[in-house]
Amino acid sequence: MALLRGCLCRSEEDFRGLLNLENLRLFSYKEIRAATNNFDRSNKLGRGGFGTVYKGVWGDGTAFAAKVLCSESEQGIKEFLAEIESISEAKHANLVRLLGCCIQRKNRILVYEYLENNSLDHALQLQANGATRLTWSTRADICVGTAKGLSYLHEEHEPNIVHRDIKASNVLLDRDYRPKIGDFGLAKLFPDNATHISTGVVGTCGYLAPEYFVHGQLTKKADVYSFGVLVLEIISGRRISQTIHSDMFLVREAWVLYQQGSLLDMVDARMEDYQEEEVLRYLRVGLACTQAAPSSRPTMGQVVALLSRPVCSASFTCSEVAPR
Structure with missing residues (x-):
């Protein structure tokens, strides 16, 4: 077009x-x-x-x-x-x-x-209020489906697209809670030969990758960072807006718990019937996506693969704690 x-x-x-x-x-x-x-x-x-x-x-x-x-x-x-x-x-x-x-x-x-179950943000609000119960299976499917949508935008659509505003309110849910990425008003077409695009900073506080927020350098890895935040929200049941002004910002809290060997403390206490190793795998992928250096983050294609199989300890390092 x-x-x-x-x-x-x-x-x-x-x-x-x-x-x-x-x-x-x-x-x-x-x-x-x-x-x-x-x-x-x-x-x-x-x-x-x-x-x-x-x-x-x-x-x-x-x-x-x-x-x-x-x-x-x-x-x-x-x-x-x-x-x-x-x-x-x-x-x-x-x-x-x-x-x-x-x-x-x-x-x-x-x-x-029209999608019957509104947005992921709405679902997390209902979960917090006890009005619905998001099972681990549903949460895992939302993570994987959203990752597949982003992978398509980044790697399969021609030209590639960077969404720039991946957040819980822009992930919509159909009647079966299958996720669909919406709101492309801030999206950028990404030329094949570009390493990054210098642009004005837009998006939502808490989801912005540090290099994009500070320097206005946009790459696909900015969406990867936002996706990582989304994974932490989905598993913890806590919306990023609830932690953005606190000393224990959700992303930083996850990194601290990882370093302490207590990453399972991130899991929503209201969630039942899950395998700890599987949840840990998803949390580690979320952390991999929120590393401070863009080059250390996986691509969305890699994320889809990592969510589909166990993550070995060498898949990423935690040498760089994502900044506030």
């Missing part, structure tokens, strides 16, 4: 000229508004940096998610274009499927498949 990067297109005609419409269905504002009951608050699924997501239901009973972007925001327009460019041609079981968009007048809406 050929989009004009940096183009501040405003009109419907401008957008139509930029989009390869063969890969997308165009929805009218009227039909989306009707399907969401005039964007009723009861249908609100969440809110991001540049828009609000609503649940809608078509006449045949099929549900969808409509991401309504702020039409007056220049950054919102850039996000709209970036999201379409990066995800419209990406097809993978662990990526949220983009169904189409609305580009009528000032309305900029992305239409996605």
Whole structure:
């Protein structure tokens, strides 16, 4: 798909000229508004940096998610274009499927498949409140599925894609708790010959890799770091936002416990029926992903392999404790 990067297109005609419409269905504002009951608050699924997501239901009973972007925001327009460019041609079981968009007048809406169990962040909140019980099997499947989605973006999709905002609220869960990566508004296409991209720092505090946060140097290893944080959240049952301002930041706590030989203390006390060696394997992979030096972190393809077989002690070192 050929989009004009940096183009501040405003009109419907401008957008139509930029989009390869063969890969997308165009929805009218009227039909989306009707399907969401005039964007009723009861249908609100969440809110991001540049828009609000609503649940809608078509006449045949099929549900969808409509991401309504702020039409007056220049950054919102850039996000709209970036999201379409990066995800419209990406097809993978662990990526949220983009169904189409609305580009009528000032309305900029992305239409996605609807996932019944909201986000991983929502599931972790319910777990913390005792409203649901995430089994080890479910947690392990979420880790592996998310890793496979990222591996596809980094290594199989052409051109490669760096997501830049991997976090619990951007991992959505279907009715069977299968994970799908969503929200590609900050994603970057990564040229084959590039070692890194120098860019402004965006993303979510707590998930940002140190080299990206400090120097603005973006590589695929920034997503790997974020994934490692995600693994620690999933296994501990604690959201990173709960620890970000504490002396024992979740990532640092995991490294300290690893060095003390007490890594199992990270495991959510509410989780039952798991094999300690298997959980330790996942925790070690999470630590490998959060090493301070990007070169020490595995690729996402390696992560998928490591999650699928026992990790030997030589698979990574803990010589570098990830900074706060």
